[in-house]
Amino acid sequence: MTAETVLDLFKDITRIPRESGHEGPMTAFLQQFAAKRSLECRTDKTGNVVIVKEAAPGKENVPILVLQAHQDMVCEKDADFPFDFLTQPIPFSVEDGWMVSKHTTLGADDGIGVAACLALLDSDLPTGKLECLFTISEETGMDGAFALEPGFFEGKTLINLDSEDEGQLFVGCAGGMETTATFEFKREALRKGYKTLKVRVTGGKGGHSGDDINKERANALRLLVRFLYTELQYDFQLLTLDGGNKSNAICREAEAFIAVPADDIAEWVADAEAFDALIKAEYKASDALIGCSVTEEVSLIRPIEEGDAANIIMTLLGVPHGVEKMSMDIPGLVETSTNLAAAHIEGDVLKVVTSQRSSVVSELHAMAERVEAAFFLGSFDVEHHGEYPGWKPNLESRILKVSVESYKRLFKTDPEVKAIHAGLECGLFLEKFPDLDMISFGPTLRNVHAPGEKLELASLDKFVAHLTDVVLNFA
Numbered sequence: 001m002t003a004e005t006v007l008d009l010f011k012d013i014t015r016i017p018r019e020s021g022h023e024g025p026m027t028a029f030l031q032q033f034a035a036k037r038s039l040e041c042r043t044d045k046t047g048n049v050v051i052v053k054e055a056a057p058g059k060e061n062v063p064i065l066v067l068q069a070h071q072d073m074v075c076e077k078d079a080d081f082p083f084d085f086l087t088q089p090i091p092f093s094v095e096d097g098w099m100v101s102k103h104t105t106l107g108a109d110d111g112i113g114v115a116a117c118l119a120l121l122d123s124d125l126p127t128g129k130l131e132c133l134f135t136i137s138e139e140t141g142m143d144g145a146f147a148l149e150p151g152f153f154e155g156k157t158l159i160n161l162d163s164e165d166e167g168q169l170f171v172g173c174a175g176g177m178e179t180t181a182t183f184e185f186k187r188e189a190l191r192k193g194y195k196t197l198k199v200r201v202t203g204g205k206g207g208h209s210g211d212d213i214n215k216e217r218a219n220a221l222r223l224l225v226r227f228l229y230t231e232l233q234y235d236f237q238l239l240t241l242d243g244g245n246k247s248n249a250i251c252r253e254a255e256a257f258i259a260v261p262a263d264d265i266a267e268w269v270a271d272a273e274a275f276d277a278l279i280k281a282e283y284k285a286s287d288a289l290i291g292c293s294v295t296e297e298v299s300l301i302r303p304i305e306e307g308d309a310a311n312i313i314m315t316l317l318g319v320p321h322g323v324e325k326m327s328m329d330i331p332g333l334v335e336t337s338t339n340l341a342a343a344h345i346e347g348d349v350l351k352v353v354t355s356q357r358s359s360v361v362s363e364l365h366a367m368a369e370r371v372e373a374a375f376f377l378g379s380f381d382v383e384h385h386g387e388y389p390g391w392k393p394n395l396e397s398r399i400l401k402v403s404v405e406s407y408k409r410l411f412k413t414d415p416e417v418k419a420i421h422a423g424l425e426c427g428l429f430l431e432k433f434p435d436l437d438m439i440s441f442g443p444t445l446r447n448v449h450a451p452g453e454k455l456e457l458a459s460l461d462k463f464v465a466h467l468t469d470v471v472l473n474f475a
Helices: 003-013 024-036 108-122 143-147 220-230 262-282 306-318 361-377 398-411 426-432 457-472
Strands: 040-043 049-053 065-070 093-095 098-100 130-135 157-160 168-173 175-184 194-202 237-243 254-261 291-296 322-326 334-346 349-358 381-388 416-420 437-440 454-456
Touching (some): 049 108, 065 108, 108 454, 108 457, 168 398, 220 306, 454 457
Parallel strands (some): 065 157
Antiparallel strands (some): 049 130, 175 381, 194 291, 237 254
């Protein structure tokens, strides 16, 4: 097993459609992979897959080791990039030591973990019995992990391969939930003499709503409603509002159609240029390409009633976003946060998606309640759903000890032992299988959940060497 074999398998995976909720082709690929190698393969009714490799001669008494990754990926692309995740392979290139997809997500989260599992299954390494577990729909609610039933795998030690910083061993993660709000509004006629404009905020870097939430990146939806709020003193009508996509991604792009008196168009363009300069200065360190523009474009959609439009803008501006609290126990760890992820209009209903995370259950609920209260003030209907547990660190873990010793032996330095603010399936595994001993590690990924996602190839070399050594020395 080498980094090259893992990378080749990952390249194969980039050609397989596997958006969350549409993992059928990926599941079939895993089943075919097992069948071609005469490996035992089990698939549950949800679509989770386990592929089993029996112990090598002389390794029958080594405890079973479970390797785990998720089949699905977050599918995000630049708005003006023509691409269909369900029919086209991921377009990638290798530049300056990174494998990158410039205009779409790469899917290394968690395709590289899947590839590492498959490389182990295909290797002739003298290991104990391995069970490789591939779950579904991790990115949209951990559906596969929720649906796992007792007996689907036997091992009592699990290595999760869904982390994004080589040299860091994760032993804990945040829990989370989603809060969705809806508002039914009325519409009115377009006023006489009004022309329609499109207001856009684009160029946000985006990123993972857990791992990147403390990087102070621009949220395009918040910036859009901030601009519209400053313009409420002027006469305009709101026709549409749209921004964001996935609940676990920071919003990169947002737009709205408005209608204004024809004589005011030049003033709106000037205001947008001033706001553009303002946000470029505010976010020059984190989002160098952020920008705001106003252009004349025709829309035939009837405007939202004036009072409802003002309510929408003010409510969205008031909904919290970002880090709420840092951990007092683990330096540098975000303890609680919330993400204003997306807003879309369907018919006469605005739907807003947010997500909350915390490593403390009571604070997770308090954060969700704060978001709920902001929406209630705007007379929105609110629903909480998809709650999943966190993973409490166990610093006495045996697999942690093996992994630390392996890393020190291979690289002559200590790895970092950390908890992560992102959600991992480990919390659910522990809830369902209380005796599991777990750890999570992986190669270095950047811009996860956003176009431009990339994999550092040098870190892949170290990750593969470390994983191989841990598996061989787990006895």
